[in-house]
Amino acid sequence: MTTAPTTGTSTGTGYTARFKVWRGDAEGGGLEDFAVEVNEGEVVLDIIHRLQATQAPDLAVRWNCKAGKCGSCSAEINGRPRLLCMTRMSVFERDETITVTPLRAFPVVRDLVTNVxxxxxxxxxxxxxxxxxxxxxxxxxxxxxxxxxxxxxxxxxxxxxxxxxxxxxxxxxxxxxxxxxxxxxxxxxxxxxxxxxxxxxxxxxxxxxxxxxxxxxxxxxxxxxxxxxxxxxxxxxxxxxxxxxxxxxxxxxxxxxxxxxxxxxxx
CATH class of the missing domain: 1.10.1060.10 (Alpha-helical ferredoxin)
Structure with a gap:
Protein backbone atom coordinates (compact mmCIF):
# COMPACT_ATOMS: atom_id res chain seq x y z
CA MET A 1 0.00 0.00 0.00
CA THR A 2 1.31 3.47 -0.86
CA THR A 3 0.60 6.37 1.45
CA ALA A 4 0.62 9.95 0.21
CA PRO A 5 3.54 11.92 1.66
CA THR A 6 3.00 14.50 4.35
CA THR A 7 5.29 17.09 5.83
CA GLY A 8 7.83 16.13 8.47
CA THR A 9 5.56 16.96 11.38
CA SER A 10 6.52 16.12 14.97
CA THR A 11 4.50 13.65 17.02
CA GLY A 12 5.87 13.70 20.56
CA THR A 13 9.50 12.62 20.44
CA GLY A 14 9.08 11.37 16.85
CA TYR A 15 7.95 12.80 13.55
CA THR A 16 6.56 11.73 10.20
CA ALA A 17 9.10 11.58 7.39
CA ARG A 18 8.66 11.38 3.64
CA PHE A 19 10.32 8.49 1.85
CA LYS A 20 10.62 7.46 -1.76
CA VAL A 21 11.53 3.76 -2.05
CA TRP A 22 12.26 1.96 -5.29
CA ARG A 23 9.90 -0.94 -5.91
CA GLY A 24 10.17 -3.39 -8.77
CA ASP A 25 12.22 -6.23 -10.20
CA ALA A 26 14.45 -7.08 -13.16
CA GLU A 27 11.61 -6.22 -15.53
CA GLY A 28 11.34 -2.65 -14.25
CA GLY A 29 9.89 -0.53 -11.48
CA GLY A 30 9.87 2.93 -9.95
CA LEU A 31 9.80 5.04 -6.82
CA GLU A 32 6.84 4.84 -4.44
CA ASP A 33 5.97 7.50 -1.87
CA PHE A 34 5.54 6.72 1.80
CA ALA A 35 4.86 8.73 4.95
CA VAL A 36 6.36 6.88 7.90
CA GLU A 37 6.94 7.46 11.59
CA VAL A 38 10.49 8.14 12.75
CA ASN A 39 11.60 7.91 16.38
CA GLU A 40 14.67 9.31 18.07
CA GLY A 41 17.90 7.39 17.47
CA GLU A 42 16.66 5.36 14.51
CA VAL A 43 18.55 4.48 11.34
CA VAL A 44 17.22 4.11 7.80
CA LEU A 45 17.01 0.32 8.18
CA ASP A 46 14.60 0.83 11.10
CA ILE A 47 12.35 2.84 8.81
CA ILE A 48 12.49 0.21 6.07
CA HIS A 49 11.50 -2.42 8.65
CA ARG A 50 8.62 -0.20 9.81
CA LEU A 51 7.44 0.11 6.22
CA GLN A 52 7.49 -3.69 5.94
CA ALA A 53 5.51 -4.00 9.17
CA THR A 54 2.90 -1.34 8.44
CA GLN A 55 2.59 -0.46 4.76
CA ALA A 56 4.62 -2.68 2.41
CA PRO A 57 4.88 -6.24 3.77
CA ASP A 58 6.30 -7.50 0.48
CA LEU A 59 9.14 -4.94 0.35
CA ALA A 60 12.40 -6.86 -0.25
CA VAL A 61 15.58 -5.77 1.52
CA ARG A 62 18.74 -7.67 2.41
CA TRP A 63 20.12 -7.31 5.93
CA ASN A 64 21.62 -9.39 8.72
CA CYS A 65 23.58 -7.96 11.65
CA LYS A 66 22.27 -4.36 11.85
CA ALA A 67 25.66 -3.43 13.30
CA GLY A 68 27.63 -2.35 10.24
CA LYS A 69 29.71 -5.54 10.12
CA CYS A 70 28.03 -7.90 7.67
CA GLY A 71 27.77 -5.56 4.69
CA SER A 72 24.36 -6.96 3.72
CA CYS A 73 22.15 -3.87 3.78
CA SER A 74 23.96 -1.89 1.09
CA ALA A 75 21.74 0.48 -0.89
CA GLU A 76 21.75 4.03 -2.18
CA ILE A 77 20.29 6.79 -0.05
CA ASN A 78 19.69 10.05 -1.87
CA GLY A 79 21.97 8.70 -4.58
CA ARG A 80 24.91 7.89 -2.31
CA PRO A 81 25.96 4.28 -1.62
CA ARG A 82 25.51 3.62 2.11
CA LEU A 83 24.70 0.94 4.65
CA LEU A 84 21.07 1.27 5.70
CA CYS A 85 21.93 0.24 9.26
CA MET A 86 24.68 2.85 9.66
CA THR A 87 22.82 5.84 8.25
CA ARG A 88 21.11 7.70 11.07
CA MET A 89 17.90 9.55 10.39
CA SER A 90 19.32 12.49 12.35
CA VAL A 91 21.64 13.36 9.42
CA PHE A 92 18.60 14.40 7.36
CA GLU A 93 16.37 17.42 7.76
CA ARG A 94 12.91 16.54 9.04
CA ASP A 95 11.21 18.05 6.00
CA GLU A 96 13.61 16.34 3.58
CA THR A 97 12.36 13.62 1.26
CA ILE A 98 14.64 10.59 1.59
CA THR A 99 15.09 8.40 -1.47
CA VAL A 100 16.19 4.77 -1.07
CA THR A 101 17.17 2.82 -4.19
CA PRO A 102 19.09 -0.41 -4.91
CA LEU A 103 22.80 -0.44 -5.79
CA ARG A 104 22.97 0.92 -9.30
CA ALA A 105 25.99 -1.04 -10.51
CA PHE A 106 24.37 -4.46 -10.11
CA PRO A 107 21.23 -6.13 -11.51
CA VAL A 108 18.06 -5.75 -9.47
CA VAL A 109 16.50 -8.91 -8.07
CA ARG A 110 13.55 -7.22 -6.37
CA ASP A 111 13.05 -3.85 -4.68
CA LEU A 112 16.25 -3.03 -2.74
CA VAL A 113 17.89 -6.42 -3.32
CA THR A 114 20.52 -6.67 -6.07
CA ASN A 115 22.50 -9.56 -7.51
CA VAL A 116 26.10 -8.94 -6.42
Missing part, protein backbone atom coordinates in the same frame (compact mmCIF):
# COMPACT_ATOMS: atom_id res chain seq x y z
CA UNK A 117 27.39 -12.20 -7.89
CA UNK A 118 29.81 -10.19 -10.06
CA UNK A 119 31.88 -9.54 -6.96
CA UNK A 120 32.18 -13.21 -6.04
CA UNK A 121 33.25 -14.02 -9.58
CA UNK A 122 36.02 -11.43 -9.30
CA UNK A 123 37.04 -12.78 -5.89
CA UNK A 124 37.61 -16.23 -7.39
CA UNK A 125 39.87 -14.71 -10.06
CA UNK A 126 42.40 -13.46 -7.50
CA UNK A 127 44.99 -16.18 -6.73
CA UNK A 128 45.11 -16.84 -3.01
CA UNK A 129 48.05 -16.45 -0.65
CA UNK A 130 50.94 -18.78 -1.48
CA UNK A 131 52.66 -19.96 1.73
CA UNK A 132 56.47 -20.21 1.86
CA UNK A 133 57.63 -23.68 0.85
CA UNK A 134 60.05 -24.26 3.72
CA UNK A 135 57.82 -22.99 6.52
CA UNK A 136 55.10 -25.02 8.18
CA UNK A 137 51.91 -23.45 9.57
CA UNK A 138 52.77 -21.90 12.91
CA UNK A 139 56.29 -21.01 11.81
CA UNK A 140 55.35 -17.86 9.93
CA UNK A 141 57.02 -14.75 11.33
CA UNK A 142 56.35 -11.17 10.30
CA UNK A 143 57.40 -7.75 11.50
CA UNK A 144 54.60 -5.86 13.24
CA UNK A 145 54.97 -3.11 10.65
CA UNK A 146 54.05 -5.58 7.89
CA UNK A 147 51.11 -6.87 9.92
CA UNK A 148 49.81 -3.34 10.36
CA UNK A 149 50.03 -2.57 6.64
CA UNK A 150 47.71 -5.38 5.61
CA UNK A 151 45.50 -5.30 8.72
CA UNK A 152 43.73 -2.20 7.42
CA UNK A 153 42.56 -4.07 4.32
CA UNK A 154 41.36 -7.01 6.43
CA UNK A 155 38.71 -4.73 7.94
CA UNK A 156 36.73 -4.96 4.67
CA UNK A 157 33.16 -6.21 5.33
CA UNK A 158 32.47 -6.75 1.61
CA UNK A 159 29.50 -4.42 1.49
CA UNK A 160 30.58 -3.68 -2.12
CA UNK A 161 29.79 0.02 -1.76
CA UNK A 162 33.22 0.76 -3.26
CA UNK A 163 32.41 -1.49 -6.20
CA UNK A 164 29.05 0.24 -6.65
CA UNK A 165 30.39 3.79 -6.60
CA UNK A 166 33.40 3.11 -8.85
CA UNK A 167 32.41 4.75 -12.14
CA UNK A 168 34.43 2.18 -14.12
CA UNK A 169 31.91 -0.45 -12.96
CA UNK A 170 28.92 1.80 -12.36
CA UNK A 171 28.78 3.61 -15.69
CA UNK A 172 30.34 1.11 -18.09
CA UNK A 173 28.86 -2.37 -18.09
CA UNK A 174 31.35 -3.40 -20.76
CA UNK A 175 34.24 -2.90 -18.32
CA UNK A 176 33.10 -5.55 -15.87
CA UNK A 177 34.75 -8.43 -17.66
CA UNK A 178 38.20 -6.80 -17.57
CA UNK A 179 38.04 -4.85 -14.29
CA UNK A 180 38.07 -6.39 -10.81
CA UNK A 181 37.09 -3.18 -9.03
CA UNK A 182 38.61 -1.49 -5.98
CA UNK A 183 37.69 -4.17 -3.46
CA UNK A 184 39.62 -6.90 -5.28
CA UNK A 185 42.48 -4.73 -6.49
CA UNK A 186 42.88 -3.95 -2.79
CA UNK A 187 43.12 -7.70 -2.18
CA UNK A 188 45.80 -8.02 -4.86
CA UNK A 189 47.69 -5.12 -3.28
CA UNK A 190 47.49 -6.75 0.14
CA UNK A 191 48.95 -10.00 -1.18
CA UNK A 192 51.60 -8.20 -3.21
CA UNK A 193 52.93 -6.41 -0.13
CA UNK A 194 52.74 -9.52 2.08
CA UNK A 195 56.35 -10.45 3.00
CA UNK A 196 55.56 -14.18 3.24
CA UNK A 197 53.61 -14.51 0.00
CA UNK A 198 55.65 -16.84 -2.23
CA UNK A 199 53.60 -16.38 -5.40
CA UNK A 200 56.69 -15.20 -7.29
CA UNK A 201 58.38 -18.53 -6.60
CA UNK A 202 55.60 -20.18 -8.56
CA UNK A 203 55.89 -17.73 -11.45
CA UNK A 204 53.01 -15.48 -10.39
CA UNK A 205 53.83 -11.77 -10.56
CA UNK A 206 50.94 -10.07 -8.77
CA UNK A 207 51.90 -6.62 -10.09
CA UNK A 208 51.74 -7.86 -13.67
CA UNK A 209 48.47 -9.72 -13.16
CA UNK A 210 46.98 -6.63 -11.48
CA UNK A 211 47.65 -4.70 -14.65
CA UNK A 212 46.94 -7.33 -17.27
CA UNK A 213 44.24 -9.51 -15.72
CA UNK A 214 42.47 -7.39 -13.09
CA UNK A 215 42.34 -4.05 -14.93
CA UNK A 216 44.44 -1.87 -12.63
CA UNK A 217 44.97 0.57 -15.49
CA UNK A 218 41.24 1.35 -15.61
CA UNK A 219 41.43 2.96 -12.16
CA UNK A 220 42.05 6.71 -12.34
CA UNK A 221 42.23 7.20 -8.55
CA UNK A 222 39.23 9.50 -8.05
CA UNK A 223 38.99 8.22 -4.44
CA UNK A 224 35.22 7.72 -4.68
CA UNK A 225 35.71 4.19 -3.33
CA UNK A 226 37.51 5.52 -0.26
CA UNK A 227 34.78 8.10 0.37
CA UNK A 228 31.99 5.53 0.72
CA UNK A 229 33.89 2.87 2.71
CA UNK A 230 32.08 2.35 6.05
CA UNK A 231 35.28 0.98 7.60
CA UNK A 232 37.26 4.08 6.58
CA UNK A 233 39.84 2.02 4.69
CA UNK A 234 42.14 4.24 2.64
CA UNK A 235 41.60 2.10 -0.44
CA UNK A 236 43.05 4.57 -2.91
CA UNK A 237 45.97 5.99 -0.95
CA UNK A 238 47.15 2.84 0.80
CA UNK A 239 46.32 0.12 -1.75
CA UNK A 240 45.59 1.27 -5.29
CA UNK A 241 48.14 4.07 -5.72
CA UNK A 242 51.05 2.05 -4.23
CA UNK A 243 50.05 -0.94 -6.38
CA UNK A 244 50.01 1.27 -9.47
CA UNK A 245 53.46 2.61 -8.59
CA UNK A 246 54.88 -0.87 -8.15
CA UNK A 247 53.27 -2.08 -11.39
CA UNK A 248 54.73 0.86 -13.33
CA UNK A 249 58.17 0.30 -11.81
CA UNK A 250 57.97 -3.32 -12.80
CA UNK A 251 56.99 -2.55 -16.36
CA UNK A 252 59.06 0.53 -17.19
CA UNK A 253 62.07 0.63 -14.86
CA UNK A 254 65.13 0.19 -17.15
CA UNK A 255 67.04 -1.73 -14.48
CA UNK A 256 64.18 -4.17 -14.07
CA UNK A 257 63.99 -4.49 -17.87
CA UNK A 258 67.73 -5.20 -18.07
CA UNK A 259 67.53 -7.69 -15.22
CA UNK A 260 64.73 -9.54 -16.97
CA UNK A 261 66.79 -9.70 -20.15
CA UNK A 262 69.83 -11.07 -18.33
CA UNK A 263 67.71 -13.56 -16.37
CA UNK A 264 66.08 -14.86 -19.55
CA UNK A 265 69.48 -15.14 -21.26
CA UNK A 266 70.81 -17.30 -18.45
CA UNK A 267 67.87 -19.58 -18.80
Missing amino acids: GFNYEKAREVPSFVPPEKLAPGEYRMQQEDVDRSQEFRKCIECFLCQDTCHVVRDHEENKQAFAGPRFLMRVAELDMHPLDAAADEGLDRKTTAQEEHGLGYCNITKCCTEVCPENIKITDNALIPLKERAVDRKYDPLVWLGNKIFRRKE
Whole structure:
Protein backbone atom coordinates (compact mmCIF):
# COMPACT_ATOMS: atom_id res chain seq x y z
CA MET A 1 0.00 0.00 0.00
CA THR A 2 1.31 3.47 -0.86
CA THR A 3 0.60 6.37 1.45
CA ALA A 4 0.62 9.95 0.21
CA PRO A 5 3.54 11.92 1.66
CA THR A 6 3.00 14.50 4.35
CA THR A 7 5.29 17.09 5.83
CA GLY A 8 7.83 16.13 8.47
CA THR A 9 5.56 16.96 11.38
CA SER A 10 6.52 16.12 14.97
CA THR A 11 4.50 13.65 17.02
CA GLY A 12 5.87 13.70 20.56
CA THR A 13 9.50 12.62 20.44
CA GLY A 14 9.08 11.37 16.85
CA TYR A 15 7.95 12.80 13.55
CA THR A 16 6.56 11.73 10.20
CA ALA A 17 9.10 11.58 7.39
CA ARG A 18 8.66 11.38 3.64
CA PHE A 19 10.32 8.49 1.85
CA LYS A 20 10.62 7.46 -1.76
CA VAL A 21 11.53 3.76 -2.05
CA TRP A 22 12.26 1.96 -5.29
CA ARG A 23 9.90 -0.94 -5.91
CA GLY A 24 10.17 -3.39 -8.77
CA ASP A 25 12.22 -6.23 -10.20
CA ALA A 26 14.45 -7.08 -13.16
CA GLU A 27 11.61 -6.22 -15.53
CA GLY A 28 11.34 -2.65 -14.25
CA GLY A 29 9.89 -0.53 -11.48
CA GLY A 30 9.87 2.93 -9.95
CA LEU A 31 9.80 5.04 -6.82
CA GLU A 32 6.84 4.84 -4.44
CA ASP A 33 5.97 7.50 -1.87
CA PHE A 34 5.54 6.72 1.80
CA ALA A 35 4.86 8.73 4.95
CA VAL A 36 6.36 6.88 7.90
CA GLU A 37 6.94 7.46 11.59
CA VAL A 38 10.49 8.14 12.75
CA ASN A 39 11.60 7.91 16.38
CA GLU A 40 14.67 9.31 18.07
CA GLY A 41 17.90 7.39 17.47
CA GLU A 42 16.66 5.36 14.51
CA VAL A 43 18.55 4.48 11.34
CA VAL A 44 17.22 4.11 7.80
CA LEU A 45 17.01 0.32 8.18
CA ASP A 46 14.60 0.83 11.10
CA ILE A 47 12.35 2.84 8.81
CA ILE A 48 12.49 0.21 6.07
CA HIS A 49 11.50 -2.42 8.65
CA ARG A 50 8.62 -0.20 9.81
CA LEU A 51 7.44 0.11 6.22
CA GLN A 52 7.49 -3.69 5.94
CA ALA A 53 5.51 -4.00 9.17
CA THR A 54 2.90 -1.34 8.44
CA GLN A 55 2.59 -0.46 4.76
CA ALA A 56 4.62 -2.68 2.41
CA PRO A 57 4.88 -6.24 3.77
CA ASP A 58 6.30 -7.50 0.48
CA LEU A 59 9.14 -4.94 0.35
CA ALA A 60 12.40 -6.86 -0.25
CA VAL A 61 15.58 -5.77 1.52
CA ARG A 62 18.74 -7.67 2.41
CA TRP A 63 20.12 -7.31 5.93
CA ASN A 64 21.62 -9.39 8.72
CA CYS A 65 23.58 -7.96 11.65
CA LYS A 66 22.27 -4.36 11.85
CA ALA A 67 25.66 -3.43 13.30
CA GLY A 68 27.63 -2.35 10.24
CA LYS A 69 29.71 -5.54 10.12
CA CYS A 70 28.03 -7.90 7.67
CA GLY A 71 27.77 -5.56 4.69
CA SER A 72 24.36 -6.96 3.72
CA CYS A 73 22.15 -3.87 3.78
CA SER A 74 23.96 -1.89 1.09
CA ALA A 75 21.74 0.48 -0.89
CA GLU A 76 21.75 4.03 -2.18
CA ILE A 77 20.29 6.79 -0.05
CA ASN A 78 19.69 10.05 -1.87
CA GLY A 79 21.97 8.70 -4.58
CA ARG A 80 24.91 7.89 -2.31
CA PRO A 81 25.96 4.28 -1.62
CA ARG A 82 25.51 3.62 2.11
CA LEU A 83 24.70 0.94 4.65
CA LEU A 84 21.07 1.27 5.70
CA CYS A 85 21.93 0.24 9.26
CA MET A 86 24.68 2.85 9.66
CA THR A 87 22.82 5.84 8.25
CA ARG A 88 21.11 7.70 11.07
CA MET A 89 17.90 9.55 10.39
CA SER A 90 19.32 12.49 12.35
CA VAL A 91 21.64 13.36 9.42
CA PHE A 92 18.60 14.40 7.36
CA GLU A 93 16.37 17.42 7.76
CA ARG A 94 12.91 16.54 9.04
CA ASP A 95 11.21 18.05 6.00
CA GLU A 96 13.61 16.34 3.58
CA THR A 97 12.36 13.62 1.26
CA ILE A 98 14.64 10.59 1.59
CA THR A 99 15.09 8.40 -1.47
CA VAL A 100 16.19 4.77 -1.07
CA THR A 101 17.17 2.82 -4.19
CA PRO A 102 19.09 -0.41 -4.91
CA LEU A 103 22.80 -0.44 -5.79
CA ARG A 104 22.97 0.92 -9.30
CA ALA A 105 25.99 -1.04 -10.51
CA PHE A 106 24.37 -4.46 -10.11
CA PRO A 107 21.23 -6.13 -11.51
CA VAL A 108 18.06 -5.75 -9.47
CA VAL A 109 16.50 -8.91 -8.07
CA ARG A 110 13.55 -7.22 -6.37
CA ASP A 111 13.05 -3.85 -4.68
CA LEU A 112 16.25 -3.03 -2.74
CA VAL A 113 17.89 -6.42 -3.32
CA THR A 114 20.52 -6.67 -6.07
CA ASN A 115 22.50 -9.56 -7.51
CA VAL A 116 26.10 -8.94 -6.42
CA GLY A 117 27.39 -12.20 -7.89
CA PHE A 118 29.81 -10.19 -10.06
CA ASN A 119 31.88 -9.54 -6.96
CA TYR A 120 32.18 -13.21 -6.04
CA GLU A 121 33.25 -14.02 -9.58
CA LYS A 122 36.02 -11.43 -9.30
CA ALA A 123 37.04 -12.78 -5.89
CA ARG A 124 37.61 -16.23 -7.39
CA GLU A 125 39.87 -14.71 -10.06
CA VAL A 126 42.40 -13.46 -7.50
CA PRO A 127 44.99 -16.18 -6.73
CA SER A 128 45.11 -16.84 -3.01
CA PHE A 129 48.05 -16.45 -0.65
CA VAL A 130 50.94 -18.78 -1.48
CA PRO A 131 52.66 -19.96 1.73
CA PRO A 132 56.47 -20.21 1.86
CA GLU A 133 57.63 -23.68 0.85
CA LYS A 134 60.05 -24.26 3.72
CA LEU A 135 57.82 -22.99 6.52
CA ALA A 136 55.10 -25.02 8.18
CA PRO A 137 51.91 -23.45 9.57
CA GLY A 138 52.77 -21.90 12.91
CA GLU A 139 56.29 -21.01 11.81
CA TYR A 140 55.35 -17.86 9.93
CA ARG A 141 57.02 -14.75 11.33
CA MET A 142 56.35 -11.17 10.30
CA GLN A 143 57.40 -7.75 11.50
CA GLN A 144 54.60 -5.86 13.24
CA GLU A 145 54.97 -3.11 10.65
CA ASP A 146 54.05 -5.58 7.89
CA VAL A 147 51.11 -6.87 9.92
CA ASP A 148 49.81 -3.34 10.36
CA ARG A 149 50.03 -2.57 6.64
CA SER A 150 47.71 -5.38 5.61
CA GLN A 151 45.50 -5.30 8.72
CA GLU A 152 43.73 -2.20 7.42
CA PHE A 153 42.56 -4.07 4.32
CA ARG A 154 41.36 -7.01 6.43
CA LYS A 155 38.71 -4.73 7.94
CA CYS A 156 36.73 -4.96 4.67
CA ILE A 157 33.16 -6.21 5.33
CA GLU A 158 32.47 -6.75 1.61
CA CYS A 159 29.50 -4.42 1.49
CA PHE A 160 30.58 -3.68 -2.12
CA LEU A 161 29.79 0.02 -1.76
CA CYS A 162 33.22 0.76 -3.26
CA GLN A 163 32.41 -1.49 -6.20
CA ASP A 164 29.05 0.24 -6.65
CA THR A 165 30.39 3.79 -6.60
CA CYS A 166 33.40 3.11 -8.85
CA HIS A 167 32.41 4.75 -12.14
CA VAL A 168 34.43 2.18 -14.12
CA VAL A 169 31.91 -0.45 -12.96
CA ARG A 170 28.92 1.80 -12.36
CA ASP A 171 28.78 3.61 -15.69
CA HIS A 172 30.34 1.11 -18.09
CA GLU A 173 28.86 -2.37 -18.09
CA GLU A 174 31.35 -3.40 -20.76
CA ASN A 175 34.24 -2.90 -18.32
CA LYS A 176 33.10 -5.55 -15.87
CA GLN A 177 34.75 -8.43 -17.66
CA ALA A 178 38.20 -6.80 -17.57
CA PHE A 179 38.04 -4.85 -14.29
CA ALA A 180 38.07 -6.39 -10.81
CA GLY A 181 37.09 -3.18 -9.03
CA PRO A 182 38.61 -1.49 -5.98
CA ARG A 183 37.69 -4.17 -3.46
CA PHE A 184 39.62 -6.90 -5.28
CA LEU A 185 42.48 -4.73 -6.49
CA MET A 186 42.88 -3.95 -2.79
CA ARG A 187 43.12 -7.70 -2.18
CA VAL A 188 45.80 -8.02 -4.86
CA ALA A 189 47.69 -5.12 -3.28
CA GLU A 190 47.49 -6.75 0.14
CA LEU A 191 48.95 -10.00 -1.18
CA ASP A 192 51.60 -8.20 -3.21
CA MET A 193 52.93 -6.41 -0.13
CA HIS A 194 52.74 -9.52 2.08
CA PRO A 195 56.35 -10.45 3.00
CA LEU A 196 55.56 -14.18 3.24
CA ASP A 197 53.61 -14.51 0.00
CA ALA A 198 55.65 -16.84 -2.23
CA ALA A 199 53.60 -16.38 -5.40
CA ALA A 200 56.69 -15.20 -7.29
CA ASP A 201 58.38 -18.53 -6.60
CA GLU A 202 55.60 -20.18 -8.56
CA GLY A 203 55.89 -17.73 -11.45
CA LEU A 204 53.01 -15.48 -10.39
CA ASP A 205 53.83 -11.77 -10.56
CA ARG A 206 50.94 -10.07 -8.77
CA LYS A 207 51.90 -6.62 -10.09
CA THR A 208 51.74 -7.86 -13.67
CA THR A 209 48.47 -9.72 -13.16
CA ALA A 210 46.98 -6.63 -11.48
CA GLN A 211 47.65 -4.70 -14.65
CA GLU A 212 46.94 -7.33 -17.27
CA GLU A 213 44.24 -9.51 -15.72
CA HIS A 214 42.47 -7.39 -13.09
CA GLY A 215 42.34 -4.05 -14.93
CA LEU A 216 44.44 -1.87 -12.63
CA GLY A 217 44.97 0.57 -15.49
CA TYR A 218 41.24 1.35 -15.61
CA CYS A 219 41.43 2.96 -12.16
CA ASN A 220 42.05 6.71 -12.34
CA ILE A 221 42.23 7.20 -8.55
CA THR A 222 39.23 9.50 -8.05
CA LYS A 223 38.99 8.22 -4.44
CA CYS A 224 35.22 7.72 -4.68
CA CYS A 225 35.71 4.19 -3.33
CA THR A 226 37.51 5.52 -0.26
CA GLU A 227 34.78 8.10 0.37
CA VAL A 228 31.99 5.53 0.72
CA CYS A 229 33.89 2.87 2.71
CA PRO A 230 32.08 2.35 6.05
CA GLU A 231 35.28 0.98 7.60
CA ASN A 232 37.26 4.08 6.58
CA ILE A 233 39.84 2.02 4.69
CA LYS A 234 42.14 4.24 2.64
CA ILE A 235 41.60 2.10 -0.44
CA THR A 236 43.05 4.57 -2.91
CA ASP A 237 45.97 5.99 -0.95
CA ASN A 238 47.15 2.84 0.80
CA ALA A 239 46.32 0.12 -1.75
CA LEU A 240 45.59 1.27 -5.29
CA ILE A 241 48.14 4.07 -5.72
CA PRO A 242 51.05 2.05 -4.23
CA LEU A 243 50.05 -0.94 -6.38
CA LYS A 244 50.01 1.27 -9.47
CA GLU A 245 53.46 2.61 -8.59
CA ARG A 246 54.88 -0.87 -8.15
CA ALA A 247 53.27 -2.08 -11.39
CA VAL A 248 54.73 0.86 -13.33
CA ASP A 249 58.17 0.30 -11.81
CA ARG A 250 57.97 -3.32 -12.80
CA LYS A 251 56.99 -2.55 -16.36
CA TYR A 252 59.06 0.53 -17.19
CA ASP A 253 62.07 0.63 -14.86
CA PRO A 254 65.13 0.19 -17.15
CA LEU A 255 67.04 -1.73 -14.48
CA VAL A 256 64.18 -4.17 -14.07
CA TRP A 257 63.99 -4.49 -17.87
CA LEU A 258 67.73 -5.20 -18.07
CA GLY A 259 67.53 -7.69 -15.22
CA ASN A 260 64.73 -9.54 -16.97
CA LYS A 261 66.79 -9.70 -20.15
CA ILE A 262 69.83 -11.07 -18.33
CA PHE A 263 67.71 -13.56 -16.37
CA ARG A 264 66.08 -14.86 -19.55
CA ARG A 265 69.48 -15.14 -21.26
CA LYS A 266 70.81 -17.30 -18.45
CA GLU A 267 67.87 -19.58 -18.80
